Amino acid sequence: MQIDQKKIDEAVSTIIGYGGTHILDCVGCGACSAVCPGVKAGFDVLCRKLIRKIVTGHLEEIIEETSSWGCQACNRCTEVCPQGVRPQEVVFAFRRYQANELAFSTSSITSQMNLFETGHAVFTDPKANRKKVGLPEEPPTSAYNEQAQKEIQTLMNNSSMGELGLF
Ligand code: SF4
Ligand code: SF4
Incomplete structure (x- = not known):
């Protein structure tokens, strides 16, 4: 298959531009993939x-690829890479590329909306369960604190995600 050098240059410079600075130092040894919990969980790209x-x-x-949203930012890949590539930074650069092209996974949009509305990326109303075990129905979190929610929403509206018009 013929190599399209222009496409390669564009892809690499896009990812470097978003923060995957050391991508070209990769020698493909696979040490990062071997320790990555995301890969182990099936987010294989x-x-x-x-x-x-x-x-x-x-x-x-691969713009619609959802694996990037499975990265836990644990940085095990960064610790084991013999080349100083910092693969986690490449993953986040790829996410930034996806976000700027509005190629979000459904789960990431849901978690961002939850975060905006409650301050928690994953939120299930706990009142019924807490009542059952005799706890105050509303735990002291941003989900039940109007002022905290307003502050979170101000921060998110002023973030890069807010600039994309997501909220
Ligand atoms: S930081 Fe690296 S090792 Fe950890 S989940 Fe993300 S890509 Fe995998
Ligand atoms: S450990 Fe480093 S050099 Fe090896 S494949 Fe991963 S990024 Fe590339």
Whole structure:
């Protein structure tokens, strides 16, 4: 298959521009993928595989890929990489690229909306369960604190996500 150097250059410079600064130092050893909990959980286009897709010019083809949203930011990949690539930064650069193209996964939109409305990315109303075990129905979190919610919403409205018009 013919290599499209222009596509490769564009893909690499896009990811470097979003913060994946050391992507070209990857030698494809796979140490990062071997320790990545995201890969173990089935989000397989992370670490070595994600880097490989980008450096071969397949960035646009994977824009809808959901694996990036499975990254836990644990940085195990960064610790084991012998080349100083910092794969987690490549993953987040890829996420930024996806976000700026409005290519969010459904679960990430849901978690952002939950965060905006309650201050929790994952939120289930706990009142009934708390009542059952004799606890005050509303725990002391942002979900039941109007002032805290307003502050979270102000922060999110002024973030890069807010600038995209998500909220
Ligand atoms: S930071 Fe993300 S990509 Fe790196 S090992 Fe952890 S889950 Fe995997
Ligand atoms: S550990 Fe580093 S050099 Fe090896 S595949 Fe991962 S990013 Fe590339």
